[in-house]
Amino acid sequence: MSVYILDTGAIISRNINLLSGNIWVPESVIGEIRKGKLKRNMDQISEYISIISPSENYRKLVSETAEETGDIKVLSETDIDVLSAALELSGVIVSDDYAIQNVAGKMGIGYIGVEKETIKNQIEWQFRCTGCRKIYPKFVPVCEICGHSVKRFPK
Numbered sequence: 275m276s277v278y279i280l281d282t283g284a285i286i287s288r289n290i291n292l293l294s295g296n297i298w299v300p301e302s303v304i305g306e307i308r309k310g311k312l313k314r315n316m317d318q319i320s321e322y323i324s325i326i327s328p329s330e331n332y333r334k335l336v337s338e339t340a341e342e343t344g345d346i347k348v349l350s351e352t353d354i355d356v357l358s359a360a361l362e363l364s365g366v367i368v369s370d371d372y373a374i375q376n377v378a379g380k381m382g383i384g385y386i387g388v389e390k391e392t393i394k395n396q397i398e399w400q401f402r403c404t405g406c407r408k409i410y411p412k413f414v415p416v417c418e419i420c421g422h423s424v425k426r427f428p429k
């Protein structure tokens with residue numbers, strides 16, 4: 275039986291009714307949904323899902339990879355949990371989030387989109403100062419040369 279891990283976007287979508295398998299949701303995602311107006315979506319699916327709190331060592335592996343790909347600063351804590359849960363359960367991620375998909379691809383984790391098409395190629399990010407245009411291989415918030423902010427862009 276297939277194992278799926280859903281992110282918040284996947285839970286909001288109705289298409290997940292089409293999934294048949296073992297469906298898991300990180301505890302932090304459940305928390306995010308309970309805070310919002312999406313409680314009804316949660317009530318509808320709560321009988322089909324299992325809840326996981328990913329282990330710290332998987333979260334560490336995911337964070338390290340996201341730092342390599344340059345996605346770390348756009349991934350939320352719940353995004354990291356989705357990736358970590360997929361790694362821990364050897365499951366497939368259901369998400370339209372390109373940063374999640376990018377890190378998943380890099381780690382050999384399978385993913386499917388919910389409503390959008392999934393990304394075709396891995397994106398490697400670079401960082402460039404908005405002032406002097408110095409290139410940084412890793413994210414730094416402020417340029418060490420001129421003090422302007424640093425933005426990411428695909429290599």
Ligand SMILES: [Zn+2]
Nearest residue numbers: 403406417420
């Ligand atoms: Zn600069």
